[in-house]
Amino acid sequence: MKRLCKIGAGVAVFSILPILTWILLSKILGDDRIANVFSITYGLQFLYAIIKYLFGSGANVRKEKKNDVNSIYNGMLIGGIVTVVVFSLLIIFADRYILFFGQDPEFYLIYVRYGMGLIGAQTLLSFVVEKLYFDDKENVANMHLFGFNILAFGSAIILSMILPNTAKALYASLMMCVLYIVVLYIWQFRKFKLDFKFYENIRYVSSELTSAFFLLIIYIFGYRNAFSAGGEYILALNLVSLCTDTQWDMFEAIATATRVDIAKGRFKYRNMVKNAYIFCTLLVVSSVVMTAIMTVTSEVIFNLVVIYLVVQVIDMIRYTYVVILATYTQLEYSLTKNTIIKVFAELIRTILSVVIVSPFCTDIGQLASAGVLFLGYVILRISRYQVKDGVLTVKGRDEPVMNPQNA
DSSP states (O other): OHHHHHHHHHHHHHHHHHHHHHHHHHHHTTOGGGGGHHHHTTTHHHHHHHHHIIIIIHHHHHHHHHOOTHHHHHHHHHHHHHHHHHHHHHHHTHHHHHHHTTOOHHHHHHHHHHHHHHHHHHHHHHHHHHHHHHTTOHHHHHHHHHHHHHHHHHHHHHHHHHOSOHHHHHHHHHHHHHHHHHHHHHHHOOOOOOOOOGGGGHHHHHHHHHHHHHHHHHHHHHHHHHHTTOHHHHHHHHHHHHHHHHHHHHTHHHHHHHHHHHHTTOOOHHHHHHHHHHHHHHHHHHHHHHHHHHHHTSOOOHHHHHHHHHHHHHHHHHHHHHHHHHHHIIIIIOHHHHHHHHHHHHHHHHHHHHHSOSTTHHHHHHHHHHHHHHHHHHHHHHHHEEEETTEEEETTSOOOOOOTTTO
16 A cells, blocks of 8 residues: 555646646636646557557566566656657647637647646656656655656746747747656666567557557547537536546556556455445545635536536446556466457447547446456456456466465
């Protein structure tokens, strides 16, 4: 539980400070529309996830499983190049991206470009942070998560207050973040052999990549539908997203801890499930409290907020059970079965979210996908796995030999 909280705390800072940035910028600059940038760029966090899983998480699991240290540094180098290219193109064509959501490029262009650049910088940071987590250096990882995000938050707010030109203020803040990343990479890199075997990382994160890919499509097209429904839906959706996004990011702590423990041969299923649900309870309660506070202080339709929030809470509870079994299935049983389950569920979610023309399209898709995933992993858990002395094993296989120091 202590390790979950450590990882979760770092992820929380990684997530909540950008959210606070948009809220405070909208107040400082006197235009509530600025806060909507969070929802406009929301789908891009799954592009971040795709790159992170492929070049960060997958590379680190491969290093543990195959004893291949080169995989980490190749992942950081090649993943860094991919990140720079992808997010540079997004920034260049940001006006078309804004038009896709039916919004005004003349107003939003500065803010959306800054938001895209910040997500790109966070992607680069994630490679180093993931490496530190796998080195069991949660405190060092959190130190850099705090340092980077405090720098991004503080510089954006302070410069926007003292400089009359908002564009110069935000771009200067972004350059400071990039400089921080450059220094961090110089500190972390070691001599390594260059190769292009990053495709081997897919074996360890195929289901996560699949899920992130579909979510990228879901939230870009789904939020487009919601934005076209009217201002009251945009406000309610943006409010709930602001109040639950940090918690959703913190759930990654469960997946990260499970992934690290399995890779290092010290995974205890029952302990992880117990700690994960305590962690989930904290996140659900904080989501409800934050939403209640924001609802009281905002001019928003209460019923719309409740609908959006209930869907998120239901899925948080479901996800806590599913993510542990999904990670175990991916690494210890069958990447094919795991990926098939994820593809089927996310395909249903994508179809419903994109085809249904409704401000609740993403929520309908989310609930349908949650039901499919939960049922799929319950069947897998009952039919293929067994738990003995707290250790999860595949039926018919020998029990893993636990390292006494790690058990």
